[in-house]
Amino acid sequence: MITAVDHVQLAAPPGSEERLRAYYVGVLGMTEVPKPPVLAARGGCWFQVGGVQLHLGIETDFRPAKKAHPGLRVTDIGAYAARLEARGVAVTWDHDLPGHRRFYSADPVGNRLEFLESVVRPFGPGG
Template identity: 50%
Template sequence: MHSFYGIDHVQLAGPAGCEDEARRFFGDILSMEEIEKPEALKRNGGVWFRCGSNQVHIGIDKNFVPAKKAHPAIHVQNLAALKERIVSHGIHVQDDELLPGSDRFYVDDPFGNRLELLEWRE
């Protein structure tokens, strides 16, 4: 019998040459730590980040189209502070109050991929 540990990483796509912009958004603005990619995968481009005990990978897609509906939901501690930080960089957030017991909002990464950021109320 098998069992699941959880999700190891989520891969989002970006256009060729997007690494610096991904570093600015995921690293500088969201404060995710960049993870060095394995040597064998560096030639593919893209960049990886630590997100709690999981990872967010930005992969290069030569036929890139942003994900507008499918999205990762990232659990955040002190969501209000992160929201303030994102807005202070001139990035639009979309508030959502439809999930009972949570505070959450959506934001697009620089490539148009949808991200959900949420914090559960106690």
Template identity: 60%
Template sequence: MPGLVALDHVQLAMPAGGEDAARAFYTGLLGLPEVAKPPVLAARGGCWFESAAVKLHLGIEADFRPARKAHPALLVDDLAALGVLLGAAGHPVTPDDALPGTARGYVDDPFGNRIELIQA
């Protein structure tokens, strides 16, 4: 039976004109490098951020509403240090201890999309 192999990427929405704010957050704070979108897709706006382990794409949505429940969960190597960095930049991390033995928290991207951060 054919099956799933892996997750290729996660796409979040953002409002038109949000590319600079996305770059500041996803590259500047989270360290995800931006990659060029294919020319046919670049004309639509948005931006793609990709590393060897994470592919996160942001696309423009005309009637944008942030994702408050649906979210990507990103593994991080130092949740406490990242929390300090994000908080100092105006993106406080809300700790969550609902899963015993798992250090995790939530942060909103510049557009209000929920991002879960989990200590690897």
């Protein structure tokens, strides 16, 4: 029985680790997670926020994910989008998912990322 998603993996080109660290840690605010030594020898980086990990593995014939993407939940999505834009990262808003505000962006190697926040409010007293 599946109980949770442990991580999502995206690909990256050889030699891109410093750009990935600058983006995922410096821009998105994630924490880098040390890779086990046997896996670290392959290159790439692992990042985490809360209980969610995002792994970036090195591919020699790398092509960025343009449609496939992780969906990252955020709070105060307007401020989060402004944070990215202030750091030179383009955001593209999309209004097609009912009950959510969301935008898309790309990491420094061109992988697509989705950022979303639920706008469905639970019923309050008398609701």
